[in-house]
Each structure stands twice: as C-alpha cells, then as structure tokens.
Amino acid sequence: MKIILLGPPGAGKGTQAKLISNEFSIPHISTGDIFRANISEKTELGMKAKGYMDKGLLVPDELTIDIVKDRIAKDDCKNGFLLDGFPRTVHQAEALDEFLVNRKEKIDCALLIDVPREKIFNRMTGRRICTKCGASYHIKYNPTKVEGKCDLCGSPVVQRKDDSEETVKERLDVYDRQTEPLVVYYKNEAVLKSVDGTQDINKVFEDIRNVLGEI
Ligand code: ADP
Ligand code: AMP
Numbered sequence: 001m002k003i004i005l006l007g008p009p010g011a012g013k014g015t016q017a018k019l020i021s022n023e024f025s026i027p028h029i030s031t032g033d034i035f036r037a038n039i040s041e042k043t044e045l046g047m048k049a050k051g052y053m054d055k056g057l058l059v060p061d062e063l064t065i066d067i068v069k070d071r072i073a074k075d076d077c078k079n080g081f082l083l084d085g086f087p088r089t090v091h092q093a094e095a096l097d098e099f100l101v102n103r104k105e106k107i108d109c110a111l112l113i114d115v116p117r118e119k120i121f122n123r124m125t126g127r128r129i130c131t132k133c134g135a136s137y138h139i140k141y142n143p144t145k146v147e148g149k150c151d152l153c154g155s156p157v158v159q160r161k162d163d164s165e166e167t168v169k170e171r172l173d174v175y176d177r178q179t180e181p182l183v184v185y186y187k188n189e190a191v192l193k194s195v196d197g198t199q200d201i202n203k204v205f206e207d208i209r210n211v212l213g214e215i
Contacts, residue, residue, distance in 0.1 A: 001080035007113035026080040056170030110186035113197035
C-alpha cells in the first residue's frame with residue numbers, strides 16, 4: 001500500500017500517520033521529521049534546510065526529492081509506505097511519479113485530511129512534538145499522559161520553532177500557493193480520497209481505515 005497524506009499544515013497528517021503506520025505495518029516517511037533530525041545533528045543538509053523552515057518556506061526541491069527517492073528505494077518500503085509532507089509541489093509530485101513508473105510501481109491513494117483554515121491556528125500554536133520520535137501532541141486536544149514527556153518513547157516534547165503565529169501564517173500561504181494544487185493533480189490521477197479532519201482524532205482514524213480498506 002503506497003499512500004500519500006495531503007492536507008494543510010496542522011491538518012493532523014503526522015498524528016494519523018503514526019496510527020496508519022502501526023495498523024498497516026508500513027513505514028512512515030515524514031520529510032519534516034527527516035529535516036528536523038538533520039538540524040539537530042547539525043548535518044550539511046540540516047544547516048541548509050533550517051533557514052527555509054524557520055521562515056515557513058519550502059526547502060528547495062533539489063534538496064528534497066533525492067532524499068525521498070533514496071528512502072523509498074529501501075527494502076522496508078517494498079510492500080508500501082506512507083508519505084507525510086511529501087510531495088509539496090507539483091514538481092515533487094512529477095518527480096515521484098517518474099521514479100515510481102520506472103520501478104513499475106504507483107501511488108494507490110492520495111488521502112486528503114480536510115480541515116478549514118480557521119481551525120488550523122489553534123492546532124498549530126498548541127502543538128508539541130517529541131524531540132526523538134517526532135510524535136505530535138496538543139496541549140488541549142491530545143495532551144501527553146505525563147506532562148512534557150512523549151507517550152511513545154518518554155523523550156521530552158517541545159514546541160516547534162515554526163509553530164509561532166507569524167510563521168504559521170506564512171506556511172498556510174505557502175500551502176495555498178504551492179501544495180494545494182496537488183489535490184487536483186491527484187484527482188486527475190484518480191487516486192484522491194478525502195476525510196473530514198475536523199472530527200476528533202479517533203474518528204478521523206476510523207474514517208481513514210474505512211477509506212484504505214476499500215482500495
Ligand atoms: P500535520 O502533521 O498535518 O502538520 P499534526 O498531526 O502535527 O499535523 O497535528 C497538528 C496539531 O493538531 C497537533 O498538535 C495535534 O495534536 C493536533 N491534532 C491532530 N489531529 C487533531 C484532531 N483531529 N483534532 C484536534 N487536534 C488534532
Ligand atoms: P512539516 O513537518 O511537514 O510541517 O514540515 C516542516 C517544514 O519542513 C516545512 O515548512 C518545510 O520548510 C520543510 N519541508 C518538509 N517537507 C518538505 C517538502 N516536501 N518540500 C519542501 N519543504 C519541506
């Protein structure tokens with residue numbers, strides 16, 4: 001099962017990705033998590049990506065596409081994978097299609113988690129993420145069981161630097177300009193499905209399970 005999660009920042013992609021990856025035993029590949037890990041390890045890629053991420057801008061395609069190609073060429077992706085935060089531009093989507101066609105593979109489902117803009121702000125400013133495994137929490141809607149510690153691995157949870165109000169605005173504009181066109185792109189490829197992301201986390205997951213059960 002090869003799945004792409006689509007939706008604006010804060011839609012719940014990371015939250016649902018953890019649940020889907022667990023349920024269907026496919027690796028969760030988040031380009032945002034990959035960049036953040038590179039930033040904390042101070043790699044060359046991390047240093048390059050940081051400037052764009054802190055401003056709420058996209059990391060350039062030429063730094064992003066090869067990372068994903070290398071990752072999905074690994075053995076653990078043979079039976080499927082779940083992309084979260086990639087593709088984010090039409091150019092990235094075309095590069096992914098070309099890569100998969102050459103391997104005689106294809107995307108089975110591009111799943112849009114639909115959340116209107118006005119609901120996003122609260123979600124992002126209250127978000128906390130695990131510094132180690134990237135799990136996503138919310139101070140009100142999905143708090144950790146022990147304050148400040150990840151439920152999954154016990155590591156500290158922190159606020160993302162790019163979850164400030166100003167940067168969130170920029171990221172939503174970037175989404176509208178550069179990423180939202182992918183909804184039509186995947187509709188034209190006849191793989192688009194969508195779920196109502198305004199419901200509570202478990203109900204969104206139930207809907208996703210039903211959608212994925214049909215493909
Ligand atoms: P994305 O990966 O799409 O940017 P996240 O999964 O990190 O989004 O979710 C953004 C924030 O919203 C997090 O704080 C998360 O705990 C919270 N959240 C996710 N799904 C829901 C939901 N269905 N209802 C309320 N809050 C949610
Ligand atoms: P995310 O964790 O998905 O919210 O991504 C955080 C930030 O990482 C984004 O705002 C971008 O700066 C960068 N990023 C993640 N994925 C991509 C991508 N596919 N293309 C370009 N930039 C990305």
